[in-house]
Amino acid sequence: MTKPGVVLGPEDAAVVAAARHFSFPPPRTTGADSCRKLAAQVDLGAAAVMGSWLDSMKASSPRHKLMAAPLAGAADAEHDDWMERHPSALERFDALAAAAKGKQVAVFLDYDGTLSPIVEDPDSAVMTDEMREAVRSVAARFPTAIVSGRCRDKVFGFVKLEELYYAGSHGMDIRGPTAADPNNPGKEARSVLCQPAAEFLPVIEEVYGALVGSVEAAIPGAKVENNKFCLSVHFRCVEEAEWGDLFDRVRAVLKDYPGLRLTQGRKVLEVRPMIKWDKGKALEFLLDALGYAERSDVFPIYIGDDRTDEDAFKVLRSRGQGAGILVSKFPKETTASFSLREPAEVRDFLRRLVDDDANAT
Numbered sequence: 143m144t145k146p147g148v149v150l151g152p153e154d155a156a157v158v159a160a161a162r163h164f165s166f167p168p169p170r171t172t173g174a175d176s177c178r179k180l181a182a183q184v185d186l187g188a189a190a191v192m193g194s195w196l197d198s199m200k201a202s203s204p205r206h207k208l209m210a211a212p213l214a215g216a217a218d219a220e221h222d223d224w225m226e227r228h229p230s231a232l233e234r235f236d237a238l239a240a241a242a243k244g245k246q247v248a249v250f251l252d253y254d255g256t257l258s259p260i261v262e263d264p265d266s267a268v269m270t271d272e273m274r275e276a277v278r279s280v281a282a283r284f285p286t287a288i289v290s291g292r293c294r295d296k297v298f299g300f301v302k303l304e305e306l307y308y309a310g311s312h313g314m315d316i317r318g319p320t321a322a323d324p325n326n327p328g329k330e331a332r333s334v335l336c337q338p339a340a341e342f343l344p345v346i347e348e349v350y351g352a353l354v355g356s357v358e359a360a361i362p363g364a365k366v367e368n369n370k371f372c373l374s375v376h377f378r379c380v381e382e383a384e385w386g387d388l389f390d391r392v393r394a395v396l397k398d399y400p401g402l403r404l405t406q407g408r409k410v411l412e413v414r415p416m417i418k419w420d421k422g423k424a425l426e427f428l429l430d431a432l433g434y435a436e437r438s439d440v441f442p443i444y445i446g447d448d449r450t451d452e453d454a455f456k457v458l459r460s461r462g463q464g465a466g467i468l469v470s471k472f473p474k475e476t477t478a479s480f481s482l483r484e485p486a487e488v489r490d491f492l493r494r495l496v497d498d499d500a501n502a503t
């Protein structure tokens with residue numbers, strides 16, 4: 143039994159607001175594992191917990207990375223070592239294409255920081271026409287999905303391609319193509335495929351209002367985004383001196399809402415239903431929905447820039463299939479096999495995928 147209202151460390155499954163249990167989907171971890179994990183976190187004092195969160199929030203800020211690890215070319219030893227372990231997917235494209243040869247490729251793309259640059263105002267995170275064209279070309283050849291923490295409608299508003307699968311709210315809201323599948327022109331377009339957190343809609347709406355009133359209204363630069371099945375508290379425009387207050391306010395709101403948890407992404411705190419569902423689960427669901435779950439001749443490619451994408455990278459690792467590609471200019475702990483530096487390189491990689499497939503047929 144965990145203490146009600148205790149805020150734990152910044153890792154996934156970090157906030158336990160109450161000991162309420164949810165039956166769907168069934169938890170993967172054993173009771174003993176969960177207890178060990180939670181017990182270790184509950185032992186942390188309040189200061190240690192706050193310090194841990196603030197360290198983690200700073201680590202997600204490029205300003206700190208620039209100060210801590212200037213990368214003046216390939217001379218940086220840490221960077222070289224990291225690139226050795228996570229080589230550029232563009233530089234190693236031929237090896238990657240050789241591994242995919244003869245297999246069914248499927249493409250999974252995060253949105254923010256992957257297809258669009260991270261910008262000050264999250265509502266302005268538009269993708270370029272060149273990127274849209276690259277994604278459109280990929281989708282004409284391979285099943286393609288966008289997997290984002292954003293609300294599905296919002297990410298569709300940015301991407302504007304009806305032929306894709308969309309998994310919004312960290313995969314808690316999955317929809318099939320609303321246009322005819324270019325790979326199966328005769329097949330009817332599909333609608334909503336999966337909404338595992340539907341029962342949380344009213345409470346998410348309520349917490350959204352509470353966070354707007356308590357955090358957005360009080361902390362200059364803070365922005366609360368309603369992603370339908372989850373919420374984002376963006377602190378990318380908040381002075382660092384205010385981060386502690388912002389975190390305290392978020393914690394104060396959450397303690398009244400059993401069943402919600404707090405995780406952290408890139409310059410954002412995320413409030414999510416406490417169910418075992420993440421981008422990795424969404425990837426598994428989509429592979430299943432595409433009829434690829436039991437096939438060994440499938441090559442899923444997942445590209446993302448954030449720690450929430452690690453769940454999907456882990457799924458590919460455990461399946462021993464495909465390739466996880468992390469978008470990052472900086473060395474970062476990751477399960478991904480390859481790296482790309484920025485969205486422009488993602489665009490170039492997608493173009494090469496298309497060219498390679500065109501040349502092979």
Ligand SMILES: [Mg+2]
Nearest residue numbers: 252254255448
């Ligand atoms: Mg991202």
